[in-house]
Amino acid sequence: MSGSRLARAGWPASAVGLSFALLASAFAWSGSAVSGAMPQRARVAPWIVRVQRLVGDLPISVSVAEDGRLVDAHAGNVPRPPASDEKLLLSMALLDRFGARYRIPTTVEGPRPKDGLVGGNVWLVGHGDPELNDAALARLAGKMGASGIRSVRGSVIGVTNTFTRERSAPGWQPIALKFIALPTALTFDANSGPSGFVFDPERRAAARLTADLGALGVRVSGRARAGRAPAAAQDILATVRSAPLIDILRRQNRDSLNLDAEVLTKLLGAAIYGSPGSIAKGARTMQRWAQHHHVDVVAHDGSGLSHTDKISTNAIVQLLSAASREPWGPALRSTLPAAGQGTLAGRLLGLGVRAKTGTLLKQVSALSGWVWLRRPHRWAEFSILSRGLSKPQAVALENGIVSIISKHVPVAPSR
Template sequence: MRPGAAVRAALSSLILICALSAGGCASLGATSASSAAGDSHRTLAAILDEPGLAGTRWGMMAMTLDGQVLVDIRADDRFSPASNTKIFTTAAAFALLQDPGDPDPMDGTSVRLEARGEGRAPDAVLMGAGDPALGDGPDCVADCLAALADATAARTTRVGDVVGDDRLYPDERRGPGWAWEDMQEGFGTAVSALTVNDNIVVLQVSPVQTAGAPVQAAWRAGDDLLPLVNTAVTVAVGETDLRVERRPGEDVVRLYGQMPTGSDAVALRVGLDDPALTAALRFRRLLEARGVTVEGTVRARHRPLELSDDPTRGDSLPPVDQPDGVEVARLARPPLLASLNRTARFSQNLHAELLLRRLGRLDGTGARAEGLAQVEAVMATAGLERAAFDLYDGSGLSAYNRISPRATTTFLVWTSRQPWGEAWRATLPVAGQAGTLLRRFAGTPLEGRVFAKTGSLNGVNALAGFLTAASGRTVAFSIYANDRPSTADPALEAMDLALLTLAAAH
């Protein structure tokens, strides 16, 4: 979006006035400061009412940490927060779990040998522990599946079946309101207590020299776990436009689209449907590479969702864990802080969902609803009205999620008063410097002065967090753009201009 001339002129004048004053707009006299605030509201209205964004529904709230309201634009309307949902999931983790910088006391992924009868080789069972960091591949240096394979090969030379067991949490691979077309994408991969390599596989694609010929497409080493149909072609001219399709209920991945000759190779991240089964396939390969004979099949064990997983029934209790067989080895989990940083700073959806289920395991079964009950309890402690929000997942992928700008901003102010508030804020993206804000606000007065969570879905943009205003005061804010027509301009530039205006005026 290119802002209108009136918007650019008003914003330039406001920033210039504040820059020339001794301490920003706060150093102006009371009358001038009031005038600047009025100018900022008029400028905000002009920015958000830009004709190129006609049809977009905006909401915005900003307040100082002592509760002074600076901006109130439809602050009590409810909006889709997209990945702003992670604000509440990660803050709940800081509030309810142990210090995330300490070694994680929760059990790590393990392998067990389960007897199958006299003379038969035992099954090798990979027991998922909800660890988001478990890895497989030559670059893995800690929390690696290979270490479990080494320990198994040291114990036995024969196994029956190789089993991926993710029964720590109920089998809820995706949340209510998730778009079916996101299932094939890396950001929409299935959730499982047995997670390896973020539950994705990578397809590497490059053009050939002959126009009309199929592109070269191959799975990354170790990722050849799904059937591939390649119908993408090389073209003489044009832009790279590659897409993948994996239909619901099918494993086959179809690559289609085009790549011009001489273009750079690309890597496409493809989500999985049954991560526990895929983990077992990876584990079988590792065992066989170490000389272990696998006499049986590869399979997964899941725990179906039950009524007892519903916290509203009042009879939700963690299942009694009575694993069979003998434990061969168990990995130590890395500190939770690394996963929290990825969740907030880089908007890692899978890690957010695993975190939600971990919260649900505190007093319940590890179900999604149990985790949401913990998050909602923290939000209630922060003073949020229950009618101001509805959350259905931990990541923000659900189209059903709703929250008001006032509720989000009130929650942010509350976090700033908690003993863990500063550490939590440090996990957020930083304007022009880190995470999903790396390319936003660069070269502006707000570079390095905004700590905020981004969010985006189809027709939705969101940003909420903290900024340092021209006066030096910290301001908590939330701004939402919903229902943006597909023909409208992008909303991010208007959103960023609004925050620059806010910061300059205060």
């Protein structure tokens, strides 16, 4: 049976306790066939016994891979909600589509200027930069002034229809809305203000640009507002670009930023399925990307707020192994918190680890990424998903399992 068919069929939970040599001979994601009969008496690696004893009969799944091969799996084929580990899948799909150095544009569009005069409205168009702020709009105003524009005979209109404006997805609980602002194509200052989330970021961004233009001596005759872009194509009058995508993902993944994730999910959906971008289109793209790597997932969003997102730990480590072979693989790993950083504050100190945490109410916890193996001196992929444990209990288990893996995974045999 090929590696891809094994991935679709799923590895049996009975793989727990099999030695690495047995697993390596039986399963290889590179697509090689089963290489011979199973040993009659396979010794169980001590580190696997330790993980098994730690896990026991608890509702938790654990999978570990090294050098592209499955090393250990406990309930590895059980689909579970990944919580914010969904951001790993989103990050992989984004990097595969756009590349690590991609910069997201924000544009001002309108009639072509004549003698420094724009004879009508101009449209401020966001394309999915979740980090647009005052400084970016000041640069945009400066570019308009530097191009010779001295007057706008109309308004600055913040465009509202580049993405759909939903702020929910299947499987979100009502409490999820406390953890995410409105994901818009034209995001401004994280769509938040002193009193909390704001729901007119496009108008606020247009007002800020209007003020910036005025400070430069560019007169705008109309009041800033929000609205739909005109059907007819307009000239691009000025453009600013975001930080490189990899830097946006680093901030998203280290601090688990839900707004950034859903804005980027809509960006991804628009790139593949056309405008307007939506959470559903982005989630469908993530599923399609996973299926291309012979992994079936259920994705409803990019942030992981959905309780009905489903993926197995075997699937996660298979995707992480695939990512390790991509040119952007090391960059992806760099976006994840190291021990003691971001959402790993106070955790796994002294270990070489890059991992994404995940938490949902109703006792869902996750930790997936890479751990540095001390003896072979290289990275191994791992994933731990649980449902039904208190968060302190889940964290203690996750920390213990990763510590065991870092010290005891043996070197994979050469191919």
